[in-house]
Amino acid sequence: MFNIIMHCSTLDTKGGMVSVTKNYLNYHNWKEFKIKFIPTHFDTNKYIVMLYFGIRYIQILFAIIFGHYNIAHLHTAERGSFWRKNFLLKTYHKFGIKVVMHHHAAEFEKFYASCSLKKKEKICKALAETDMNIVLSERLVPMIKDKEPNAKVEVLYNAVQTFSENPYNTDAKGILFLGRLGKRKGIFDLLNVIKQLDDKIPKEIKFYLCGDGEIESVNERMATLNIGHRVSHVGWIDGFQKEAIFQNTMINVLPSYNEGLPMTILETMARGIPNVSTRIASIPEVIKDGENGFLITPGDVESLANCIEKLVIDTALRNNFSNASYELVTRNFSLDANIEKLKNIYKSILPNVDGTIK
Template sequence: MKKKQILIIAPSINVKGGISTVVKGHLGSELSNKYQIFRVSSHKDGNKLIKLLTAVKGAVRIIFYLLSKHIDIVHIHGSDPLSSLRKYFLFRIVEQFNCKTIYHFHGASFLESYVSKSPFFQHKINYLFRNVDRVICLSNTWEKQIAELIPGTARTVVIQNTVSLPERRTEKDHQEKKEVYILFLGLIGDRKGIFDLLKVMVKLKKAGHRLKLYVGGNGDVNKLEQTIDSLNIRDMVAYKGWVTGKDKETLYLNSDLYVLPSYGEGMPMSILEAMSYGLPVISTDVGGIPDLIEDDKTGFLIEPGDLHGMFNKIEILIKDRKLRSRMGMNARKKIEKEYNFDANISKLDALYQTLIAD
């Protein structure tokens, strides 16, 4: 029996970020055996010319696949308003052909950015959300917010991001350490709250706590380095660059807690990964994060920009190793139960089957 054909439109899998992680997970799953999957890169890191050429090449390849293959489903991945606008133009190409469409929405600071856009800009994004066959949301919170923001949005389905479970951490090394290790992974910039965390590190240093903050990610690295020096915390902050593979695994295994004081998120892969390694998480109540973190059970939730609250929650976990351990075990169990990779793939497979049957 001939395999059904899926065309995935997403940023290059070499782009640094959560979407590429999700797409690589799908491509490496049983979906690749069950379906014939084609992939087109719609975006690539680089200067404006590289991005423009990637977009044009992507549009040409989409047309090629739609003309030369029997594509059953086009699965489009996008995030912020600008990304959604780019996907609108690609969708207008796709809708000229007889295939089902999915918009996989990885929104981060979408709500705040959307409302500031012009009516023309909003109209294009609204058209995309209302005319695809399904919109995949990463959390129940996002599903409700999108329905309120863009009335008439196509039928939505919630499929959370997931991670594969690593080996369990052992407590032996962590009991013998004299310092508490904090981890932050993500885009270096204001949205992720890294500069708020650095300010809190100053307060923690003044309070006499023995800490080490590991920072991994890409973005405004110059500002990060300048801020570390201006705050005089070079002795307690180490920038590790963009970390992947074994290097990232080592950071998770050697850390005691994970902090992501973000101002806007969808469902951060880094929090899922941290929880899968048994780390308690301190983060903000934005996007799908409250669906992940149960306050006082798997970590702590704070308001974006609440430096005092961040200081208090970090200090609580610094002083109480048993609480860190208990929250970390609860976090791991939550991932095992609710964010299982196989269950995620089964949901996506079921959605594909439903659209094909239609």
């Protein structure tokens, strides 16, 4: 039996990193692997975060002493998240426990560039000392290797639940934005697009703006643009709401400026929902422009409007994109395949275990 201890934010925290973690914890077929999860963060002010981490750190020490763990799997982003995981990295290595650092940061390069020389040296040292760094796509390998050539890196794409048949609703009338409501995700560009399309698309087409973040600013901008009649929902959605909205989604739109590999794109593509997103980070490895979705340059509001309008009007194109999206995610991004590779990554860093990464 391999005992894995895993850390990220609390499971009610919003975001793709937690979605990935929940997929792992809910998976049914770990066989010889057993996972214990201890959260190390939740969204609040930094002083409470520090106190919370201190309490959890004591729990982690007890787990280390009595749990006989082989590997610590640390899900990390940038800034405070990285420094907390760096502290845990050093702790686990003192006890002879191997560490996997799973990088989900959308703004790691920006974070690194903002650091002092001394902090950059600490980041590079952490990357080198980590037994295996996991990144979300081939395009993100240089994010690690350019800083620390000796770092061990493996690519593990995010994965999602897949379906035996394409569940896409061809009669759906909703356009979905699923992510944190803020400038980085391009929500204000989308609001301008909704205004542009108001007299160009059927009146029954509604937009779902689903996420936490700058909800008040979004509502204020909607009022200024007078587009409230086009929007059916603003704010976070839970599991039941999410499924209901997926069932009525014709297009998913994510006009982000910075990303890794967004879970919302994979989740919607698995359901056959065509995507319009931006040509950044790992997104072009999933969305093939003109084949299963559309890609634009971040901030190109005119192209965003044109792509959405084209998909709304052209039913045949939308259905072709739906089938291509469903087939790609089912083939390459299933949770079963993802976890099999993760098991091999675990085995590869353990002594006296023949771990073959496929």
